[in-house]
Amino acid sequence: MTAQNDTLEVSVWRGSGVAGQFETFEVPAQDNQTILDVVSWIQHYADATLTYRFACRVGMCGSCAMMVNGRPRWTCRTHVKKVLNGGKVEIGPLRNLPIIKDLAVDMDPFFDKWVAAGGVHTPSASRADPIPAIDPGDHSRQVASAGIECINCSVCYAACDTVAGNPEYLGPAALQRAWTLYNDAKHEDRTDILAAVSGAGGCHNCHSMGSCTVYCPNDLDPMSAIAGLKRETARGFLRRRK
Amino acid sequence: MLDLRLYMLQRITALIMAPLTLGHIAVIIYAVQGGLSAAEILGRTQGSVFWFLFYGSFVLAVAVHAAIGLRVILHEWTGMTGTRLAALTWGVGLGLFVMGSKAVIAVTWPVGLP
Amino acid sequence: MRVARVHPLWLAYVLHRVSGLALALFLPLHFWVLSLALTQPERLDAFLNFADQPLVKLAEFGLIFLLAVHIFGGLRLMAMEWLPWSAPQKTLAAGALGVAFVISGTFFLQVV
Numbered sequence: 001m002t003a004q005n006d007t008l009e010v011s012v013w014r015g016s017g018v019a020g021q022f023e024t025f026e027v028p029a030q031d032n033q034t035i036l037d038v039v040s041w042i043q044h045y046a047d048a049t050l051t052y053r054f055a056c057r058v059g060m061c062g063s064c065a066m067m068v069n070g071r072p073r074w075t076c077r078t079h080v081k082k083v084l085n086g087g088k089v090e091i092g093p094l095r096n097l098p099i100i101k102d103l104a105v106d107m108d109p110f111f112d113k114w115v116a117a118g119g120v121h122t123p124s125a126s127r128a129d130p131i132p133a134i135d136p137g138d139h140s141r142q143v144a145s146a147g148i149e150c151i152n153c154s155v156c157y158a159a160c161d162t163v164a165g166n167p168e169y170l171g172p173a174a175l176q177r178a179w180t181l182y183n184d185a186k187h188e189d190r191t192d193i194l195a196a197v198s199g200a201g202g203c204h205n206c207h208s209m210g211s212c213t214v215y216c217p218n219d220l221d222p223m224s225a226i227a228g229l230k231r232e233t234a235r236g237f238l239r240r241r242k
Numbered sequence: 243m244l245d246l247r248l249y250m251l252q253r254i255t256a257l258i259m260a261p262l263t264l265g266h267i268a269v270i271i272y273a274v275q276g277g278l279s280a281a282e283i284l285g286r287t288q289g290s291v292f293w294f295l296f297y298g299s300f301v302l303a304v305a306v307h308a309a310i311g312l313r314v315i316l317h318e319w320t321g322m323t324g325t326r327l328a329a330l331t332w333g334v335g336l337g338l339f340v341m342g343s344k345a346v347i348a349v350t351w352p353v354g355l356p
Numbered sequence: 357m358r359v360a361r362v363h364p365l366w367l368a369y370v371l372h373r374v375s376g377l378a379l380a381l382f383l384p385l386h387f388w389v390l391s392l393a394l395t396q397p398e399r400l401d402a403f404l405n406f407a408d409q410p411l412v413k414l415a416e417f418g419l420i421f422l423l424a425v426h427i428f429g430g431l432r433l434m435a436m437e438w439l440p441w442s443a444p445q446k447t448l449a450a451g452a453l454g455v456a457f458v459i460s461g462t463f464f465l466q467v468v
Contacts, residue, residue: 166318202244202246205243209365211365234437237247263423281401284397308383312380341384348394349390349394
């Protein structure tokens with residue numbers, strides 16, 4: 001490495017609530033380094049008051065998502081080399097959520113909408129009942145399985161322009177969760193889900209711009225899940241009219 | 243802001259207009275050959291029940307479709323909500339319907355009637 | 357904060373919104389001009405003469421283009437939402453429809 005590349009110029013968002021600005025730090029460059037490593041280095045060696053959130057460091061827990069050069073990313077699995085722009089990188093708090101301080105956002109609206117979309121699993125049988133047999137090759141099981149690897153990192157929620165313009169909108173993660181439960185044979189009342197996603201902030205506000213699917217770090221497809229909800233609710237609507 | 247009812251209304255009017263729009267484009271391409279004149283247009287359309295129904299249903303569908311579309315844009319770009327948004331939505335729809343109906347009547351009604 | 361969100365489906369969304377908005381704003385003018393046919397036919401003819409200029413013709417071409425963009429974008433959207441096809445199937449279907457439209461449109465222009 002040349003001397004010029006020995007440090008990174010890192011802009012980090014600092015501030016509480018709506019007020020704030022970017023602050024620049026010089027961070028030593030390493031051969032292998034993630035964005036989360038960079039943020040941690042700043043907190044350890046440059047400014048101990050920097051606030052951020054992380055837990056597992058291996059892309060399982062979904063707590064370290066931030067905006068990196070304006071794109072939502074899971075920072076623990078985003079290599080600096082992949083996003084570095086002329087020796088510089090800009091790190092900010094997730095979009096579309098209220099900022100608590102620096103890089104930590106308030107995730108409450110995100111999880112509240114999960115519940116509002118019918119995302120709480122209610123089992124169709126108790127532990128006293130025999131376990132129902134589920135065929136893994138069954139179509140609806142495969143549709144349900146397509147969405148279960150969601151880690152609730154809120155990257156899709158931060159990527160979505162519809163959420164940005166329409167604060168009521170439930171957003172891609174919550175709606176994908178609803179679609180997963182709707183296709184889960186072990187979920188108690190599946191028609192309840194269709195009612196929960198048909199309100200003023202429901203799946204019908206989606207414009208299928210697909211940023212959720214483009215940015216999902218786990219390669220999930222919330223846009224198609226939302227399309228599934230639109231299809232089922234439309235079918236229900238037409239059936240009721242007959 | 244867009245519930246299931248408005249969504250279905252938007253999609254149904256879109257489906258109604260899909261063939262009408264293609265027909266309209268075909269008419270435009272046909273009509274502009276050799277220039278346009280009021281007499282030529284009216285000669286084709288005035289007193290025709292077919293064109294009255296064609297453009298009448300087109301106007302009805304487009305008034306609803308444009309009103310709902312503008313409602314979404316207004317909400318997302320200006321943050322307007324509630325009664326104001328609803329009033330503006332249906333005001334726009336009604337305005338377009340009235341203006342469109344006047345146009346349809348002007349070009350398809352048999353001469354001298356209204 | 358800026359978001360780098362430029363990708364094909366996002367552009368399709370922008371195109372659909374911009375074309376829809378432009379068409380909605382154009383409609384009142386269109387309706388008003390046509391309703392002149394009944395009350396003041398001479399003014400309609402004067403307008404049609406004005407519309408014969410190359411620049412106005414270009415704007416009209418733009419309007420037809422917006423209309424075509426909006427209708428095919430809308431059909432794509434409804435196919436995406438309602439038909440349980442795979443994504444490549446939908447892309448193929450939309451492409452085929454677009455090509456069919458261009459070919460039949462060209463044919464139509466040749467005939468009349």
